[in-house]
Amino acid sequence: MNNIRKNRLKDQIFRGWGIACTLLGLVLLAIFIGSILIDGLQRIDWDFITSLPSRNAENAGIYTALMGSIWILVLTTIISLPLGIAAAIYLEEYSKKNRFSSILEVNISNLAGVPSIIYGLLGLEIFVRILEMGASVLAGSFTLALLILPIVIVSTRESIKAVPKSIRDASYALGASKWQTVSMQLLPASFGGILTGVILALSRAVGETAPLIVIGALAYVPFAPSSPMDEFTVMPIQIFNWISRPQAGFEVNAAAAIIMLLLITFIMNGIAVYFRNKWQKKLK
């Protein structure tokens, strides 16, 4: 009898501890978002979104950084998607399981853990200097595409792997070739999962600062980029720039920009969750 009570007590204690741990992170996030909202929300209006940067905090807007981020996002998607998905398909369906492929696999996982500034240095050397792209949107996109490539590959592989083996069997048994099986069965069935992974990877890319600073993205760009070869800035860099200014007005701007950036990542994550749920339903 005593034992049962003891166990129940332990259960209660752990439950309380678990709740506390869970809440810690959430509460901190809530405080952070709350204070940002208080500081920045009043600053967000159409003018703020469409204004070019300025020396006066009241006139300065997020337009160039927002457009820079959108350019980066689109180009990074275009570059990383075909590379990542093709590599994942190769590794999952075509490559023979041997020593070489397992070395390859381990190293792709390792790449996902390489600090982003290292990718910046790589991008600086290869894209900016050797390929002479300069500090352009294109160089930035290639660098970020490399950065998220491991994430795209790993998540795509997981989604393809999640397609039941019985589907492959059925397709092959009807006389389908490998490519037909991949393109007509595996990719459609894993589409939601792949998209989820890609969006999450991109929402990481949109928040990256260090690698872009290394390749030479500028803190002050007078105009939004109009071609892939233009110089650019992105939202995190703009935020960093504003915060480092002495005038109080720029701090408000930074808070407003943080709200915008958070909004973008939350929306992207929301879309990812939506597709994941939809996809899971389809497989059942």
Next chain:
Amino acid sequence: MSKKEKGIVIDKSIKRKHKLETKGVKVFYDDFMAIKGIDMTIKANKVTAFIGPSGCGKSTFLRLFNRMNDYVDGFRLEGEVRIDGENIYKKKINVEQLRKQVGMVFQKPNPFPKSIFENVAYGLRIQGINDKRYLSEKVEDSLKQVALWDEVKDDLNKSAIALSGGQQQRLCIARTLAVEPSIILMDEPTSALDPLSTAKIEELIYELKEKYSIVIVTHNMQQAGRISDYTAFFYLGELIEYDRTKKLFTNPEKQQTENYITGRFG
């Protein structure tokens, strides 16, 4: 015929009877010998049942005839597997073409997560057939052959996943028939189904043998007795006994066979 179809195994235009043969077949998974040298001839337009305890190699042996073992890591084959005298493991064979001639139904119903229509049409689409009218005819015809048409004719665009297990398995058979194979391999096709669905599938198998050679792996000895013309008993990778079903079940030659069919082991 295009160049791709050069390695064709069976010419559909000749209504030949298709015979399966193995000569000294051994199958290895890495170092493990799963099939220990089997010579066997399977007759055309009959139902042949493979029985034996789990792990006896009957499924492995069945999958030799459409080369589905090729995907298993460490698979290696010695000896010859022939269909109408042609070795289907020689280099020149077009495996995709082979599988159009040798269809397969699996243990668990495995419809694609697509519509009922697309499930049946898939085998034709991968051959490059996209003519809507032809596909519709073929789908209807195939679904009628498995007596599923009346149940699903108004729901062709609905997901096949929503069908019951028995319906799914009949759909999988229809999908196989749509490609017009001449041989159908069935790997315990009713083991995941309820008795009523099982009865329907058995009835179907009985009708199908008019047009197809059917090889079926089953754990259910009554089923083998009900539907097959010939039965082969496998044990530990060897073919112990192979005879007319009636003979094998009433008067087996080997003691091991008798022990198995009377339920003394397995």
